[in-house]
Amino acid sequence: MQNNISSLINKINMESKGLGQINIMEVCGTHTMAIGKNGLRQILPENINLISGPGCPVCVTSISDINNIIELSDNPSNYIFSFGDMLKVPGSKSSLYEKRSQGANIKICYTPIDALDFAKNNPGKNAVFIAIGFETTAPLTASLVKKASENNIKNLFIYNTHKLVPPALEFLLSSGKKSNIDAFLCPGHVCAITGSTPFNFINEKYHKPAVISGFSAEDILKSILMILKQIKNSCPSVEIQYDWVVKENGNPIAVKYINDVFDYCDSFWRGIGKIKKSGLKLKPEFENFDIKSKFKTPESQIDEPEFCSCGKILQGEKKPFECRLFGKSCTPDKPVGPCMVSSEGTCAAYFKYEKYKI
Amino acid sequence: MNDFNKTKEFTDRYILLSHGDGGIKTGELINKLIIKHFGNKILNSLEDSAVFNNFSHNKIAYTTDSFVVKPIFFPGGDIGKLSICGTINDLACAGAAPIALSMGLILEEGFEISHLEKILKSAADVLKEAGAFIVTGDTKVVEKNCMDKIFINTSGIGCISENVNISPENIKPGDKVLINGSIAEHGLAVLSSRPEFNFKTNILSDCAPLYSLVRDMLNSAGKIHALRDATRGGIATILNEMSDISKTRIDIYEDMLPVKKETRGLCEFLGLDPLYIANEGKIVVFADPSDADKILSAMKKNKYGAQSCIIGEVSENSEKSMVVYNTKIGTRRIIDRFYSEQLPRIC
Numbered sequence: 001m002q003n004n005i006s007s008l009i010n011k012i013n014m015e016s017k018g019l020g021q022i023n024i025m026e027v028c029g030t031h032t033m034a035i036g037k038n039g040l041r042q043i044l045p046e047n048i049n050l051i052s053g054p055g056c057p058v059c060v061t062s063i064s065d066i067n068n069i070i071e072l073s074d075n076p077s078n079y080i081f082s083f084g085d086m087l088k089v090p091g092s093k094s095s096l097y098e099k100r101s102q103g104a105n106i107k108i109c110y111t112p113i114d115a116l117d118f119a120k121n122n123p124g125k126n127a128v129f130i131a132i133g134f135e136t137t138a139p140l141t142a143s144l145v146k147k148a149s150e151n152n153i154k155n156l157f158i159y160n161t162h163k164l165v166p167p168a169l170e171f172l173l174s175s176g177k178k179s180n181i182d183a184f185l186c187p188g189h190v191c192a193i194t195g196s197t198p199f200n201f202i203n204e205k206y207h208k209p210a211v212i213s214g215f216s217a218e219d220i221l222k223s224i225l226m227i228l229k230q231i232k233n234s235c236p237s238v239e240i241q242y243d244w245v246v247k248e249n250g251n252p253i254a255v256k257y258i259n260d261v262f263d264y265c266d267s268f269w270r271g272i273g274k275i276k277k278s279g280l281k282l283k284p285e286f287e288n289f290d291i292k293s294k295f296k297t298p299e300s301q302i303d304e305p306e307f308c309s310c311g312k313i314l315q316g317e318k319k320p321f322e323c324r325l326f327g328k329s330c331t332p333d334k335p336v337g338p339c340m341v342s343s344e345g346t347c348a349a350y351f352k353y354e355k356y357k358i
Numbered sequence: 359m360n361d362f363n364k365t366k367e368f369t370d371r372y373i374l375l376s377h378g379d380g381g382i383k384t385g386e387l388i389n390k391l392i393i394k395h396f397g398n399k400i401l402n403s404l405e406d407s408a409v410f411n412n413f414s415h416n417k418i419a420y421t422t423d424s425f426v427v428k429p430i431f432f433p434g435g436d437i438g439k440l441s442i443c444g445t446i447n448d449l450a451c452a453g454a455a456p457i458a459l460s461m462g463l464i465l466e467e468g469f470e471i472s473h474l475e476k477i478l479k480s481a482a483d484v485l486k487e488a489g490a491f492i493v494t495g496d497t498k499v500v501e502k503n504c505m506d507k508i509f510i511n512t513s514g515i516g517c518i519s520e521n522v523n524i525s526p527e528n529i530k531p532g533d534k535v536l537i538n539g540s541i542a543e544h545g546l547a548v549l550s551s552r553p554e555f556n557f558k559t560n561i562l563s564d565c566a567p568l569y570s571l572v573r574d575m576l577n578s579a580g581k582i583h584a585l586r587d588a589t590r591g592g593i594a595t596i597l598n599e600m601s602d603i604s605k606t607r608i609d610i611y612e613d614m615l616p617v618k619k620e621t622r623g624l625c626e627f628l629g630l631d632p633l634y635i636a637n638e639g640k641i642v643v644f645a646d647p648s649d650a651d652k653i654l655s656a657m658k659k660n661k662y663g664a665q666s667c668i669i670g671e672v673s674e675n676s677e678k679s680m681v682v683y684n685t686k687i688g689t690r691r692i693i694d695r696f697y698s699e700q701l702p703r704i705c
Contacts, residue, residue: 001688039689110555217687353691358682 001043008221009043015228016045023049023180024227025172025316027165028187029056029344030215036353038217048224051180051316052349054168055187057133058085058342060269060314061161063304067091068297069130069159073104075295079122080106081115082130083137089341092302112144119148119156128291131158135193138162138280139254142261145282145289157291160282163267165190166198167278172315173206181316183209183227185220188242193258195250196238203236214242261286270338271304271311310337313346320350327355366390373469378499387497391475392463395482396492400458408458408493416520419454421445422513428703430477430507432551434544434563435638437510438477440705442484443567443638444589445514450572451585451641453524454516456490462511463495467502477508488567490514516569522576526644528583529604533672534650536643538571538657539564539665540616541593545635545704546624561620566639571660578656580649588640590705594633594681594693596642602679610670610693613686633683634696636704644672 001009016022026032032052035041041050054060070091073080080096087097087108100106109115112129119127131141141158148156165187173179186199191212202210209230213223223241230236240246258280267279282290291297304310308330309323320326320339330336332348339347368390376383393402400408423444430437446456461481465474485491547563549555568587575582584604586596593610601608617632625632639662645653650668657663673682681693 002686005687037691038685038687039691042689043687108554114554217685352694355694356680356692358680358690358692 004218008225012225013045015225015232016047019047019231021047021049023051023182024185025051025053025181026185027053027055027169031185032346032349033344034215034220036349040217040220052346053316054269054272054314056342056344057163058089059338059345061132062268062270063302064299065161070094070096070099072128073099073106078126078128079118080128081109084108085342086130086132112140116144116147116156119153123155127156129158131160131162134163134165134190136189139193139257142257145261145286148289149286157289159291162280164278167275170201171275185223186210186212188212188214188246191246193251193254196240196248199238203238207236209236210238212240212242212246271314305336308337310339313339320347327351371471373465373467373499375467375499378497395478398491400493417518419449419452419516419518421448423448424511425705426509426703427548427705428506429551432563433547435565436477436480437508438481439484440565440638441510441512442481443565445512446488446490446567446569447587449514449516450569451587452518453522453572453576454518456488456514456516456569458491458493459512459514461492461495463497464509465499466505466507467499469507484567488569524582524585526584526600526603529600529606529644529672531606531672531674532647533583533644534647534668535670536645536654536666536668538641538663540618541637541640542621542632542635544638546621548704559620559624564637564639566662568641568662571657571662574656574660575653578652580653581646582643583646584644586642588637588642590636592634592636593642595695597681598679598695601681605675605677606672607674607676607680608670609673609682609684611684614667615669616665616667633693
């Protein structure tokens with residue numbers, strides 16, 4: 001083992017001794033993947049229990065939104081621009097991937113600006129950008145909408161599913177049932193935009209520790225050590241481990257983009273339910289860029305499949321291994337529940353890296 | 359074929375449907391362009407079948423592969439070079455020296471002849487290097503927009519020396535696993551040359567004909583149990599295949615596996631795993647442990663093996679296929695087969 005890692009593990013062992021079980025929730029799919037990929041559970045002391053929260057935006061997108069997006073691709077004048085991880089997410093009847101094989105116009109993009117360029121060059125065709133993600137990607141969507149508005153582009157639309165992380169964490173801590181979360185490993189990329197301030201309620205209101213972490217094995221172990229020290233000294237706060245990227249005030253320009261284009265709204269989180277003020281909707285002056293203003297899309301509540309434990313997994317109440325479908329009828333190839341649909345979902349990460357004991 | 363046809367330049371600028379109809383235009387394309395680059399005694403006779411006299415070896419390897427890479431020109435190679443290397447490397451993995459290849463060209467109407475010629479030339483260059491020949495072939499043209507520019511199929515036959523027995527079934531616990539250099543460069547080179555990716559890298563495809571490397575390994579007299587070129591699906595996929603066939607557990611060590619810094623950075627940025635990205639010039643070797651050093655030093659002397667190293671070992675018999683990645687921080691995880699394409703049309 002590398003010296004820096006073994007020294008961190010020694011310190012974690014010392015600090016965690018006698019603390020009882022500590023449940024630390026990570027709320028970023030990239031953290032979930034990094035924990036599995038680096039096998040961190042194998043070297044942490046037994047009383048440190050890492051649990052995964054609702055940190056994968058694809059996973060928490062409602063099935064009715066998925067169905068609507070897939071249905072939009074049936075219209076030959078719509079050109080769907082999506083990040084790659086949405087393609088395989090199964091709707092009730094099909095997926096974008098399957099629709100593409102049947103000739104639907106679906107393009108994988110790495111930046112929303114691809115959709116704008118397409119719209120400019122193809123009047124008469126609708127470029128529809130699937131706006132998904134947390135505070136990390138919302139500024140990109142906001143900039144797309146602003147640019148389209150400034151350039152008076154009429155054939156660019158977004159299907160908006162943007163969600164916000166802090167309200168979801170507050171929901172988990174306040175949701176009536178006794179929360180088993182002792183501390184949060186906060187999402188580095190989200191906090192690069194928002195800064196640490198929106199997470200202050202975690203210690204101010206709920207007296208729990210939180211550390212904004214980077215993504216290497218060393219970053220995550222350092223963050224866990226910072227959490228343990230906060231617990232041991234009974235001084236919960238929001239600390240920044242990922243301090244070469246995240247500042248207390250975040251990225252004010254990106255935040256301004258979000259605030260210029262979006263208002264807050266209630267949002268439905270798949271597996272969890274409706275969370276107040278946890279979503280973004282276009283401000284009235286930008287509503288004409290909302291594809292829902294052009295095509296009617298139904299809002300329907302669709303039940304999750306029987307025996308699916310994703311709701312409990314997303315809220316840290318169950319581990320994937322405790323679900324009776326995991327690895328049997330629910331696999332990355334044929335996902336049943338939301339945590340298996342995206343490569344950064346909790347169940348997909350466990351399946352990829354930790355399905356066997358080795 | 360008359361001398362007039364042999365010498366006159368091919369003057370068409372674009373592929374036309376008539377280049378594939380079997381008539382005069384097809385003859386011109388074959389005689390003035392294809393023979394120009396691939397010409398040899400057997401091919402020049404333009405018979406329906408290539409006829410060979412005597413194979414002095416008792417074992418023949420035979421393989422085929424199709425190439426649909428997009429884009430057709432990428433940093434470090436093109437579809438022509440790729441189509442020859444792919445088949446030569448498949449033969450080499452059986453320990454076979456390439457003798458004769460076929461080439462089937464499927465061309466889109468309107469395809470630029472200058473591009474076709476560039477592709478044929480780079481295929482001819484790599485054939486020459488490997489000492490192999492195209493002895494038979496076929497050309498078809500399809501209507502514009504029915505396909506994307508050019509697809510190539512090659513097949514090849516090769517001779518295996520009598521004392522050579524290379525097969526995944528020979529893999530045993532204790533075997534060392536070797537590779538001839540850093541991974542994931544072909545896939546990233548192709549990806550970064552697609553117009554939809556607005557970034558530049560210096561990563562070149564590792565596309566290379568590897569028979570000379572295999573020959574040098576065989577000449578070292580070290581016992582090679584199995585070889586596999588780590589193309590589509592990357593080393594993760596072929597290690598799983600080898601584990602499956604040999605019913606063994608294979609352990610790979612992160613701190614021994616060569617991945618260039620630029621490759622690692624780009625993979626992190628794009629959310630890709632280098633273990634799953636295609637190579638076109640990397641061969642994974644399963645060697646008897648007592649001969650591993652001998653084989654390694656033979657590999658290092660070849661120009662396609664200078665960066666060769668040991669990356670792991672076959673640790674035990676195992677009923678289910680199991681490839682284990684030992685991280686540099688001292689933990690372990692499964693290297694699974696992948697469930698969805700990372701990048702389509704990579705070869």
